[in-house]
Amino acid sequence: MAADHLDGYIDAVSKALALPVEEAWRPAVRANLEVSLRLARLVDEFPLPDETEPASVYTA
C-alpha cells in the first residue's frame, strides 16, 4: 500500500475499529504504519509452500 494512500486507510480502520486517531497523532501513526507495512512486505514477498502451518501455539 503506497504511503499516500494511508491517510484514507487510517480513517477507515479507525472507524471500523472505533479506535480514535486525533489529528495530532496522525503523522506518528502513519509513520509507524509505514514501517510495519514495509517490514510486513518483506515477509509477504517470501515464497512459502501452501502447506506451511503458522507457528501459533495451540494444543487441543
Add this chain to the structure above:
Amino acid sequence: MTINTDGLSAQQIAQAVTDGKLSALDATEAALARIAKHDSVLNSFTDVTADRARAKARAVDAAIAAGQKVGPLAGVPFAVKNLFDVKGLSTRAGSKINRDLAPSPRDATLIERMEAQGAVLVGALNMGEYAYDFTGENVHDGPSRNPHDTTRMTGGSSGGSGSAVGGGLVPIALGSDTNGSIRVPSSFCGIFGLKPTYGRLSRARSFPFVASFDHLGPFARNVGDLARAYDAMQGPDADDAACTTRPVEPITPLLVEGIDGLRVAVAGGYFQRNVFPEAVEAVARVAKALNATKTVEIPEAARARAAAYVITTTEGASLHLDRLRKRPNDFDPAVRDRLIAGAMVPAPLVDRAQKFRRWYRAKVLELFRSVDVIIAPATPCIAPKLGQVNFVLDGVELPVRANIGIHTQPISFIGLPVVAVPIPLVPMPIGVQIIAAPWREDIALRVAHALERAGVATAPLPRGL
C-alpha cells in the same frame, strides 16, 4: 559481627545465611540500605516492599533456627520488573493506566518459586511502558539509569532490572524478554542475563505483551547465581498455557562440566552488519576464547526480524485495543502511536509472519545439527545517552530505538535459549549472545561459565557502588 554484603553474590549470601554467619534479616536490611543510598540516582525501583521483605527474612531466620532445611537462595534479596504480580501491589507494567488496577491477590509463579527457595523479594522495578521499549526510559516514572554512566540508557524494557543488578543493589532480578528486553539491558548494564527457551519458565501472573514471544528470566552478576535462580524457577505450571511439561532440569551442577567437545560458531552475515566497533570487538573476544573459527549464516535473519516486528505490533495492539479506545491520552504517546498503527496491519500479513516463523524455525534448527552454540552481538552498540534519538553508523543516520534490538529479535522470534554475557570494555560494557538449541540452556550456561572463568565475561561493580 555482621558481614558486609555489598558486592557479594547470591551464592555467598545464601551460604553465609545457611551457615549462621549472616542473618537473612541483616542481608535484607543491607539491600534496603543500598536501595535507599543509590536508587535516587539509578531510579531502578518503583516499589520497595520493605515490610514484606523483613517478614520473609525473619521467617527464613526462624526456619534456620528451628533446624529446618532452607533453599539454596536463603536470605538472597531479589527484585522483579513491575509487570510481575506482587501480592498487594497493582501490576503497573510501566504504565499509568494499570495503576488503577486492583492490588494483586497473589504473587507471580516465579516469585513464589524464588521465595520457596529462601529468596527475599525487596521490590518492583522500573520498565518501559507495557514492555514496548528497548531504552529503559519511562515517561511516567522517569528513566532507569545506567550504573556505569548515569547519563546513559539502561536498555529496556527491563531497565530497572539491569540497573538494580548492575548497580549491585540486589544480586538477582527478574525481567521479561519479548524481543530482547533481558538481553539488551544485560548488554548495556554489563551483567549476565538468561532468556530461556520459549515456554521454559512460567509467565503466570505477569502482565503480558506479545503472547507468541513473551519469556521471563533472571539477571545476575555471575553465572552461578543466574543458574541458581533459573533452577529455582523451573517446572510445569498449568496457569501458563505455553509453559512446558518437561521435568525440571537443574543446571547448576552441570556448570563445571566445561565446554570440551562443544561446537561453537559465530553468526555471520546479518549479525556482522550494522554494528559498532565495540560489538565487533566483544564478539571477537568471545570467539577467540572459545576457539570459534567457523561462521554460520542464520538464513533470512532480516526477514525474521521483520516478522517479529509485525507479530509484536499486532499482538500488542490486540492486547491494548480497549485501553487505546478509552484512555489513549494516558499512554506514553510514542507507545500509543505504535500500538494504533499495529491495530491497522491487515490480518493476512500477520498470518504470513507466523507461517514464516515456522519455516525459519526449521531452517535454524538444521544449523544446530552441525553446531552447538552460535555467538552474536547482543546489541549493535554500547548504551546510548538518555534521550538519544539517532546514531550514525557507517555514515548513515539511524534511529536508536528501532535498531537496538536488531540482533536479539531474530533469536527470540523462535524462542531459542540465550545467555547474554557482559564483556567489560572501557568505558562501557557490551554484551554477547550465547545462543543454543531449544531446551539446551545447559549448554548456553556452561559456555557462559567458561567465559567467566577465563575472565572474558565479567560484571564488575561500577565505581562508587
